[in-house]
Amino acid sequence: MTQILTTPRAAPARSTRTRHYVMCPPTAFEVVYSINPWMDLTNAVDTGLAQAQWQGLQDVYRALGHRVDLLGAVPGLPDMVFAANGAVSVADRTYGAAFAFPQRQAEAHAHVDFLRAAGREVQRPTHTNEGEGDFLVLRDVVLAGHGFRTSPDAHREAEAALGRPVVSLELVDPRFYHLDVALGVLDDGWGDAPADIAWFPGAFSPAARRTLRRLFPASLECSEAEALAFGLNLVSDGANVVLPTESPELARTLQDRGYHPVPVELSEFVKGGGSVKCCTAELHR
Template sequence: MITRDVGTFVGFAKNCAPDFGPSCAKAVFLIAPEGFALAEQSASDNRYMDMGLTTDAAKALAEHRGLQSALSAIVPTICFSGRADTPDAQFPNNVFATAPGRLLLGHMRHAVRQREAERPDIRGFFAQALGYREIDLRDQPGLCELTGALVIDRARGLGFCGLSERCDEAGAKAMHAAFGLRATLMFDLAPGEYHTNVVLSVLAGRAVVIAPDGFADPAVVEGIAECYAPQVVRLGRDEKLGFAGNCIAVAEKAVFMSEAAACALRAENRRTLQDAGFALHAVPLAEIEKAGGSLRCCVAEIY
């Protein structure tokens, strides 16, 4: 089922058992920010970027190494080298995603990001080392920036797809089919929001982090919250702008977000995460965040 009807989706979702698959990835991969710089094309529809900022490639690389080290203490973590001609490649989860036995290639809006999917080493790793089948979504007409646009509850096989300049209905339908989901809810993001995973995260299938002002329709916010109540973290504007919504559970009891996001998180929201059984891991990413994404965007999951 793929629908825009919140009531229909919630009625179905609340009866889905957490038996679709593992709630967290078995491993993750990163791409190093070689030649780190701000991509002008990406800034055209990313309100979280400021092209007037100066960047420090060495600092970005150091932050990224710190992220790799922190993740590797919890989950197997691979890092591929970056390339100077792909300045946004440190955010691989928009271009690459997996389901059991499958590697998906996303249909990116901007040309500067489209070339990332050509990497023969990354595609070869999945095809040759892991034996994954490749599903290339670039030839279908819809834009679909994978787990940037589509937040997935892997335990129950549910998708939450925010439509924007980076993902349209055709793309949402293509992703729903490629991931083989039970149900996907499509909805409009608020004007100016570019990716769902900045305003929404489902944590290990049992809790949700949501920024209400990132959604065009408040009914969508309430419907999603109903699916995970009472373990709902509602973000205020400052928390959202600090990238607290761009978080990820890499294990059943481990949630990762950037240091800035953790600092922005209100005490009541920290308690909600603790009550849901999560330990919060914060990683400094101030330089990388100048590129308009944060920790979740840096992490591509391997299922």
């Protein structure tokens, strides 16, 4: 049985808050290049199954009462399905992406066009960053990863663009190339409960571990096995936590902490190095 390391505490009452998500259909999704340790050109995507799994995720969000807007897929951009990577948005402000690899760079323009058409102010970046892949928004702070895909200089730029303090966290394990595969926001702190996260310490530098334990002393520290199952690539509305079915032990632990786990099957997207959160951008209040 996978071990989950956590600080014991009484489970507080959890409250949901309606969210506004953006998703991109997987009509162009396939693995045709390899830019992360999960992408294997010999492991083909089942496009029919990918479409069904993606639709299932969208259906879950709508059933939970959340709004889902759709960003149109662009032929030739297979990773656009990972909509979280295209920008990070807080209130009426958006900080755009500048992708590290040339295969994905055109995605940034599609996101800017979509967001500006929706009436959002978008600041184009001068430093490399991959949106919510490396920026996770809480009420009082933005957690920001660097080490593989996002420049530390982008953290300062995002802080100014979003008007929100940014905490820099160094990632050191290439399997966890984005912050959102090493850390999941369980509660962003907008309700009665304090902000709460789940994370895998082995993905972070010693300094980043100290920072996270100082900021979140009651956080849920997950095992390597749960992290490698993409269990931390989750989406939470403060009460309902949507996560991969391959993380049953994490789901049980979340239930013990007062959350309602909602497992979904997204195995085809793991072939591209992503899961629930990667497929989901949020337009934060």
